[in-house]
Amino acid sequence: MILTRVWRSRRLAAALVAGAALLAPAATGAEDAGFKAEVFELANGMEVVVLPDHRVPVVTHMVWYRIGSADERPGKSGIAHYLEHLMFKGTPRFPDGEFSKIVARNGGQDNASTSTDYTNYFQRVAKDRLPLVMEMEADRMKNLVLSDEVVLPERDVIIEERSFRTDNDPGSLLYEQMQAALYLNHPYGTPIIGWRREMEQLTREDALDWYRAHYAPDDAILIIAGDVTAEEVKPLAEKYYGPLAPSGVTRAERPQEPPAIAARRVLMEDKRVEQPQVLRLYLVPSYATGKDAAHALEVLSDILGGGDTSRLYRILVEEKKLAVSASTYFDGDSLDATTFSVSAIPAEGVTLEALEAAIDEILADFIANGPTEDEMTRAKTGLIANALYARDSQYLMARIYGSALVTGQTVEDVESWPARIAEVTPDAVKGAAAEHLVMKASVTGFLRAPQ
DSSP: OEETTTTTOHHHHHHHHHHGGGGSHHHHTOSOOOOOOEEEEOTTSOEEEEEEOOSSSEEEEEEEESOOGGGSOTTOTTHHHHHHHHTTSOOSSSOTTHHHHHHHHTTOEEEEEEOSSOEEEEEEEEGGGHHHHHHHHHHHHHOOOOOHHHHHHHHHHHHHHHIIIIITOHHHHHHHHHHHHHOSSSGGGSOTTOOHHHHTTOOHHHHHHHHHHHOSGGGEEEEEEESOOHHHHHHHHHHHTTTSOOOOOOOOOOOOOOOOOOOEEEEEEOTTOSSOEEEEEEEEOOTTTOHHHHHHHHHHHHHHHSSTTSHHIIIIIIISOOEEEEEEEEOOOOSSOEEEEEEEEEOTTOOHHHHHHHHHHHHHHHHHHOOOHHHHHHHHHHHHHHHHHHTTOHHHHHHHHHHHHTTTOOHHHHHTHHHHHHHOOHHHHHHHHHHHSOGGGEEEEEEEOOO
C-alpha cells in the first residue's frame, strides 16, 4: 500500500507531472503522441477515461475515488488509508484475500494508494483479463464484508506500518511535524497514515461509515490505459459499473488556511540521525488553485533544485562545498494550497545555520535577478526530455490523468500542459519566486543529532 504524500515519493511524482508533456505532439515533434484521452460518462455519474496504447496487449485498470485523508472527520485520522487496506478483505463473491490471488493467478499485478485528496486501486493485466478485474473492482465498490476478525488485526498492521515508516525514521518525523506547523487550519497538516492514538481507536463501524459514505460510482473515476479503445471499454463499463447506484455524495468543503503572517521553525533532534538536514516548506498554489502560478513554480523548481545542473546544487555542492546534496520539489497535484520544498544536507563540518544562510542568499539573488535564458531553456527541455521515459509506462500515464482529475483539473489541463510550460517566461518565474518563496508563508526545519 502506498501513501503518496506522507512518504514523499517526490521523484516519482515529478515524473508523473513531467509525463504530461508527452500528451501533445508539438512538445516532441511526434505525429502520434499517444495516450490521447477518450472520455465518456455512465448514467450513474461515473467518469471513464480511456488512454489507448496498442503497443502490447496489456491494460492498466484504475479506479480513483475523490476522497482522501484530508476529508476525514476530526479524531478519525488514518481512516482513509485503513479502509484502503480493508478493501482487500473480500466480498461474498470474492472472499478474504481472493482478489489479489485471482489477479496474480491471471498473470497480473495489483495495489492501491492513499493520498490527502484521493484513494486509488489498480490492476495491470493482459487485455483479455480486463473484464475479470472490472467485475471484481465493481463488486468491492458495493459489497465489501467486514468483521472484527479481519478489521482488528488489520488495524495492528497499519499501526505497525506507522512505526516502521514514520516513527522509526527521524526524517519522516521531521516532515510530519513541519506539515503540522505549516497548515494551521487545513487538514493537510494531519498525516495520511494518521496520528497513532487516533489510529488505535479506529473501529469496524468507522470503516463501514467511511465506505458507505464515499465508495460510489458518482464519486469515482475509472481510467483504463492500454490496448483498448473507448468503443471497446464502454459496454464493459456499462455491464460492470453501470448497475451500481449513485450515492449523490459530494466532497465536503474543507477548512482553508488563514493569511500567512509568521515564519515558523522546527528543530528535531534525535540520536538516530546520521545525516543532518535543512528542510524548508513554503505554502504555494497548486495546479488546481492557481494554474499560471503553478506552471511557473514547476519551472522554478527545476531551475533551483532539479538535479546536478540546478542552481542550488551547482553553488552549494560544486562551488562552495557547503553541502553534499541540494534539491527542491513542487508538489503541484493537490486540491488545495500545497508545498514547495527546499532541502539540503550539509558537508562535513558545515553547520545547519551556515547552510541555511547560504540557501537564503541564493534565493534572494534569484528573486532579485531571476533566471538566465540558459536556465529557462534547460528547465523546459529537461522536463520534456524526462517525460519521454514516462510515456513508456501505461501506469504512469494513467496516474498522470488520475491524479489531475481527482484534484480539480480537467483532461484539457493535462493535455495542454506542455504548451503552458512552453509559455512560461523568465519574468513569470522570477515573479513566482518573489511572491511565493516568502518567509512568512514557510516552515524551516533542522534535523540533527542532540548537541
